[in-house]
Amino acid sequence: APCPTPCRCDGDGGADCSGKGLPAVPAGLSAFTYYLDISMNNITELPASVFRNLPYLEELRLAGNDLAFIHPEALSGLQHLKVLMLQNNQLKTVPSKALKGLHALQSLRLDANHITVVPEDSFEGLLQLRHLWLDDNSLMEVPVAPLSNLPSLQALTLALNRISHIPDSAFANLSSLVVLHLHNNKIKEIGEHCFNGLENLETLDLNYNNLLEFPEAIKALPNLKELGFHSNNIAVIPDGAFSQNPLLRAIHLYDNPLSFVGSTAFRNLSELHSLIVRGASMVLRFPDLNGTENLESLTLTGTKIDTIPASLCEDLKLLRTLDLSYNEIEELPSFQGCTKLEEITLQHNRIKGIQADVFRGLASLRLLDLSRNQIRSIHKDAFMSLTSLTNLDLSSNALLTLPTSGLGGLNQLKLAGNMDMKGSLSAKDLQKLRTLSVPYAYQCCAFGGCDAYLNTNPDQGSKSDGSRKKIMYSPGEEVCEGSVAEDEGERIQLAVHCSPPTGAFKPCEHLLGSWM
Amino acid sequence: EVPPSCSRGCELCSEYNGCLKCLPRLFILLERNDIRQTGVCLASCPVGYFGVRNPDMNKCTKCKIDNCEACFSRNFCTKCKEGLYLHRGRCYSSCPDGFTTPNGTMECTS
Numbered sequence: 001a002p003c004p005t006p007c008r009c010d011g012d013g014g015a016d017c018s019g020k021g022l023p024a025v026p027a028g029l030s031a032f033t034y035y036l037d038i039s040m041n042n043i044t045e046l047p048a049s050v051f052r053n054l055p056y057l058e059e060l061r062l063a064g065n066d067l068a069f070i071h072p073e074a075l076s077g078l079q080h081l082k083v084l085m086l087q088n089n090q091l092k093t094v095p096s097k098a099l100k101g102l103h104a105l106q107s108l109r110l111d112a113n114h115i116t117v118v119p120e121d122s123f124e125g126l127l128q129l130r131h132l133w134l135d136d137n138s139l140m141e142v143p144v145a146p147l148s149n150l151p152s153l154q155a156l157t158l159a160l161n162r163i164s165h166i167p168d169s170a171f172a173n174l175s176s177l178v179v180l181h182l183h184n185n186k187i188k189e190i191g192e193h194c195f196n197g198l199e200n201l202e203t204l205d206l207n208y209n210n211l212l213e214f215p216e217a218i219k220a221l222p223n224l225k226e227l228g229f230h231s232n233n234i235a236v237i238p239d240g241a242f243s244q245n246p247l248l249r250a251i252h253l254y255d256n257p258l259s260f261v262g263s264t265a266f267r268n269l270s271e272l273h274s275l276i277v278r279g280a281s282m283v284l285r286f287p288d289l290n291g292t293e294n295l296e297s298l299t300l301t302g303t304k305i306d307t308i309p310a311s312l313c314e315d316l317k318l319l320r321t322l323d324l325s326y327n328e329i330e331e332l333p334s335f336q337g338c339t340k341l342e343e344i345t346l347q348h349n350r351i352k353g354i355q356a357d358v359f360r361g362l363a364s365l366r367l368l369d370l371s372r373n374q375i376r377s378i379h380k381d382a383f384m385s386l387t388s389l390t391n392l393d394l395s396s397n398a399l400l401t402l403p404t405s406g407l408g409g410l411n412q413l414k415l416a417g418n419m420d421m422k423g424s425l426s427a428k429d430l431q432k433l434r435t436l437s438v439p440y441a442y443q444c445c446a447f448g449g450c451d452a453y454l455n456t457n458p459d460q461g462s463k464s465d466g467s468r469k470k471i472m473y474s475p476g477e478e479v480c481e482g483s484v485a486e487d488e489g490e491r492i493q494l495a496v497h498c499s500p501p502t503g504a505f506k507p508c509e510h511l512l513g514s515w516m
Numbered sequence: 517e518v519p520p521s522c523s524r525g526c527e528l529c530s531e532y533n534g535c536l537k538c539l540p541r542l543f544i545l546l547e548r549n550d551i552r553q554t555g556v557c558l559a560s561c562p563v564g565y566f567g568v569r570n571p572d573m574n575k576c577t578k579c580k581i582d583n584c585e586a587c588f589s590r591n592f593c594t595k596c597k598e599g600l601y602l603h604r605g606r607c608y609s610s611c612p613d614g615f616t617t618p619n620g621t622m623e624c625t626s
Contacts, residue, residue, distance in 0.1 A: 019524055039559050040524065064525070064542070064559030088541055088559040107594065109560070111569065112541040131588050136541060136569050154604060155588040160569055178604045179592045184571055200604065203591055226591065 001030035009033075017041070018061070025050050032056055039085065040064040046074035046098075059083040063109070066090050072097030080104050087111040087133065094146070096122040105129055111157070112136040118143035123150055135159040135181065142166055148173040157181035159205070166190040166217075172197035183207040183228070195220045207231050207252065219244040225271070228252040237280075241265040248272055263288050270294055278302055289315050296340075299323040306330050306350070313337030325349070325369070336361045343367040347393070354378040360385050367391040371414065374398055383407055394418065395437065404429035415439060416499070435497045444498035525557030538574070543567045545576035566590075583607035596622065 003009035004026045007017035013034040017026050022041040029036065034056050043065040051057060051074070058080050067089035075081070075098045082104055086095075091113040099105070105126050115137040123129060123146050130152055134143075139161040147156075153174055159181045168191035171177060177198055187209040195201070195217045202225045206215060211232040218224060224245045230252045239262030242248055249271045258280040266275060268291035275295060277287075279302035286305050289295065295316050301323060308324065310333040321343040322335075329349040334357045335341060341362050351373040359365065365386050375397040383389065383406035392410055394402070396417035402425065407413070410430055415421060416437040425438065427446045436447055522528070525542045526535035535555035538544045542557040545565065561567045561576035566587045568577050579586065583600050584593035584607055592605035600607040603615060603624035611617060611624035618625055 061560065085560055111567075131594055155592050155594070157589075160571065179589055181589065184569075202604070203589070 001032065002028050003030070004028040013056070029054060034058045034080075037061040038065070042066060044090075045069040045071070047071050048073035049076055050074055052077050055079070057081055059085075061085045062089070064088040068092070070095040070098045072100075074098050076101055078102060083107045085109045086113070089113050091115055093117040094119060094122040096124075096146075099123065100125050102126060103128065107131040109133045110137070114138055116140070118146045120145040121149075122146040126150065128152055130176075131155045133157050135161065137161055139163060142170045144170050147171060150174060152176055155179040158185070160184045162186055164188055164210075166194040168193040169196050170194050174198060175200060177201055179203045181205045182209070185209050187211060189213070190215055190217055192216055193220065199223065202226065202247075204228070214238055214241055218242070221245060222247075224248055226250045229256070231255040233257060235259045237261045237265045237277075239264045240267075242269060243267070246270065250274065254278060261287060267291050273297065275299070286312075292316070294318055297321045301326045303327050308333050310334070320364075332358045334358055334360060338362065339364065341365050342388075345369045346373070348372040351375055354382045356381045358382060363387050365389055369393040370397070371395040371417075372397075376400070378403055380405065408432065411435065413437075433496055437499050441500045441502045444500070444502050447496040447498045523556065525559075526555070529555070541574060543574045543576045581606065 001009065001011065003015065006020045007015050007026055009015045009030070013032050015029055015033050015035065016037045018037045019040040022038065022043060024043055025038060025046070031053055033054050036054065036057060039061045043062065044067065046067065048071045055077055057078050060081060060083070063085045067086065068091065081102050084102065084105060087109040091110065092115060094110060094115060096119040099122065103125060106128050108129060111133040115134065116139065118139070126149070129150050132153060135157040139158065140163065142158065142163055144167065151173065154176050156177060163182065163185040164187060166187060175197060178200055180198070180201055180203070183205045187206065188211065198221055200223055201221050202223055204218065204221065204224060204227050206229040208231045211229060211234055214234055214237050215229060218227065222244060225247050226249060234256040235258060237258065241262060242265065246268060248269050251272070254276060258277065259282040261277055261280045261283050263285050266287050266289055270291060270293060272292050272295055274297040276299040278299065281302055281304070283303035283305060286307065286309050293315060296318050298316065298319060306328045308329060312333065313335055314337055317337055318340055319338045320340050322341060323345040325345045325347040327349055329346065329351060332351060332354065336357060339361055342364050343366065347369045351370065353375060356379040359382060362385055366388050368389060371393040375394065376399065378399070380403040382403060386406050387409065389407065390409060391412045392407065393414040395414040399418040399421050401421065401423060402415065404426060407430060409432055411432050411434040413430065413433060414437045416439060418439050421439050424443055424446050433447065438444060523535055525539050527539050528537040529535045532552065533554060535544060535557050538557035542559060543561050545556045545558055545561060547554045547556055558576065563586050565576040565578055566589055568575050579593065581587055581591060581593045583597045585597050586595040587593045593602060593607055596602045596607035600609060601611050601617060601622050601624050603612060615624035615626050617623060
């Protein structure tokens with residue numbers, strides 16, 4: 001079969017003439033060509049009937065040329081064309097006349113042009129069109145009339161345009177639409193019924209716009225699974241916000257100046273696995289999550305919430321991570337029902353004490369951050385069940401002592417900032433510790449602080465020149481191995497990074513003898 | 517003026533990693549050659565990838581939908597692997613109830 005220079009033909013109807021600096025569509029292609037790639041050339045216009053000899057063409061790639069004009073008859077005869085790629089060109093309007101006869105067209109790319117006008121008859125006759133790209137153009141409004149001719153359309157992007165408003169019934173006839181991208185526009189307000197007719201829509205992307213109010217119009221979307229409106233200017237998420245969207249799996253709402261979230265906003269979302277609400281500073285009550293039972297990750301920070309409902313773990317049995325930091329929580333309920341919890345973050349609240357049953361049954365808990373609260377007392381059995389706990393942060397509280405039963409598996413413990421805690425810690429209860437921060441340097445001594453250890457074990461660890469051996473030393477943290485046998489490469493006691501480090505001015509031995 | 521050494525459509529490149537920044541509106545595709553990643557600029561992403569357009573960068577991103585060969589976005593497939601049926605952007609071994617495939621296509625319709 002003929003294959004004009006400089007194209008490459010695969011002998012099976014495919015012709016690749018891309019990136020050859022061609023000024024025009026090459027002539028002399030086989031009549032049986034079904035795939036033609038002439039992208040990334042220098043073609044500025046398509047004259048009439050330029051593809052008349054290619055009646056079997058199914059895919060035509062013209063992306064990345066300098067197309068500014070397409071003759072109304074340019075694509076005539078292409079009855080079998082399914083895919084037409086015109087992205088990255090210089091078109092200022094949709095070539096509506098040229099598209100008219102393409103009855104088999106399924107995918108049409110017009111993205112990254114300079115389209116400001118979409119003639120009303122633009123997509124007439126394209127009854128098979130499923131995917132339409134109009135993103136990265138200069139549209140000032142949603143092309144409502146042209147979009148009303150597309151009964152088979154399933155995926156549409158109008159992202160990266162200059163759309164500022166969505167009128168009611170903008171997409172009324174798009175009953176097959178599944179995905180709608182409107183991100184990176186200038187959408188400030190939307191009609192309360194603007195999404196009417198989209199009963200099959202599953203993904204709606206409104207990210208990076210200027211929305212001032214919560215998009216109530218989503219109530220018309222019973223099949224919505226993923227909703228994004230992050231990076232807007234929304235201050236309030238009302239009660240019942242998602243009551244008509246029971247299938248929601250993901251809601252992206254960060255980077256909004258949220259000040260209020262209705263307590264019933266997130267009820268009955270049984271498909272939701274993760275919920276992140278940060279900085280809703282006027283929220284007073286914990287949201288009602290009844291019916292949102294498959295939540296695995298909950299982040300709710302920066303509010304005025306002072307109480308966690310006792311029923312939390314009845315509703316959220318599958319919870320794995322819970323971040324309630326930067327609220328005003330004073331008291332903790334029992335998390336007993338949340339047996340899958342792996343991480344709890346409660347830093348920067350007003351918690352005063354930890355009862356025996358708060359963490360009971362949490363055998364999977366690895367990380368517990370209770371730093372920057374006002375905790376004075378912890379029940380001696382509070383950590384008993386935490387067999388998987390490796391990371392405990394109790395820094396900046398008001399503790400006098402620390403109950404260590406149940407903490408045998410810890411490898412990181414932070415107690416700095418508990419200035420009333422003056423007693424020493426028992427190293428034998430914390431065998432696997434690697435990193436420790438304590439209120440006072442001398443409390444490091446029990447964990448292998450250089451002076452203390454070497455004084456009680458003079459024969460170990462000194463080099464022949466008498467200087468002390470420091471195995472690892474990083475600024476602000478002194479690490480001494482209890483006993484080093486470097487020649488044999490064997491380590492008996494593993495290192496503990498303990499801070500603040502002991503030293504000349506913070507000796508383990510005070511004038512009247514050992515602190516221990 | 518684009519440095520002569522850069523590949524087509526590239527605005528900034530390095531000898532070791534190919535293109536680092538494409539001309540506006542082109543997609544950058546990161547190809548892996550052993551441990552090295554090489555940037556290439558394209559007007560359309562290859563099969564198995566979709567183009568994500570953002571104000572500051574356009575990128576080819578891998579389709580991550582089960583059994584999907586070509587996709588429109590992260591969660592919408594446009595073509596399934598051999599022998600599977602396409603229905604509303606997902607791939608199935610058979611059409612869901614109430615849907616069939618007309619005249620030999622591999623797409624379920626009601």
